Amino acid sequence: MKSAPPPPRSKGRPRAFDAGDALDRALHVFWKQGYEGTSMSDLTAAMGINRPSLYAAFGNKEQLFAKAVERYNSDRTCFMSKALGQPNARRVAEQLLRGVVDMLCDPTTPAGCLMVQGALCSSAGAEAVRQTLAAGRKEAQVAIQTRLKRAIAEGDLPRGSRAGDLARYLSTVMNGLAVQASGGASRKELRSVAELALKAWPGSLQGG
Numbered sequence: 001m002k003s004a005p006p007p008p009r010s011k012g013r014p015r016a017f018d019a020g021d022a023l024d025r026a027l028h029v030f031w032k033q034g035y036e037g038t039s040m041s042d043l044t045a046a047m048g049i050n051r052p053s054l055y056a057a058f059g060n061k062e063q064l065f066a067k068a069v070e071r072y073n074s075d076r077t078c079f080m081s082k083a084l085g086q087p088n089a090r091r092v093a094e095q096l097l098r099g100v101v102d103m104l105c106d107p108t109t110p111a112g113c114l115m116v117q118g119a120l121c122s123s124a125g126a127e128a129v130r131q132t133l134a135a136g137r138k139e140a141q142v143a144i145q146t147r148l149k150r151a152i153a154e155g156d157l158p159r160g161s162r163a164g165d166l167a168r169y170l171s172t173v174m175n176g177l178a179v180q181a182s183g184g185a186s187r188k189e190l191r192s193v194a195e196l197a198l199k200a201w202p203g204s205l206q207g208g
Contacts, residue, residue: 019057022047026058027068032110035065035118035129065118065129069136072114077140079103084143089151093170093201096144097194100174104181104190112182115140116175141171158202166202173197 025046029038040061044051058064079099086092104113115133145167151157157166177190 017047017049017053022049023058023064023067023071026064027071027114028110030065030068030118031072031112031114032117036126062128066132069114069118069132073136076103076109076114080140080143084147089148089156089166090201090203092144092147092151093198096170097173097177097197098191100177101187101190101194104178105187111184113175113178116178117182137171137175141167144170161202169197169200 025048026043029042029046033042038061040051040054043061043064044054047054049057054064058067079095079102083092083095083099086095100113104111110117115136118129118133145163148157148161148163148166152161152163173194177193180193181190
């Protein structure tokens, strides 16, 4: 007599939540409170899931934060690629500074910048997070520097211009704008700072 065939293997219970929506909610919390200021209880409450579900879908807190940073970079910093595609260095600088102000002042998101806010960590356990965010900021600066090197090669910037210094200048202003935004500075105030920074751009006095 043949034995009965084994029961079909369970495919597991489907997730009862939208992973993309849950990640967006986690991103919002990290953005508002920073990495260390965010607890697992904050995350589960905002995401509407329990800890086992969070760990199963996203890993631990550090892994979830890394996924939130990826989401942030793909959704919130598209102004960067648009700016770097401008036809000359002056337009690149304008689009970067004005674009970051628009992003920082979006009423649907927390004030400030996740890449700056999230890096305000003090414990040794958050060193990996600090390094990840520092690497992200460095990557953006290198992308700006590469575009400005091209501008120098094309004669679009004055002779003797240094792409590294100019990229660092723009990055410093952008990060400073983010800190000001997190402290409550208005769009008008941030735009004023951006316009002042552009007055120091090489060739500005000649109409750029």
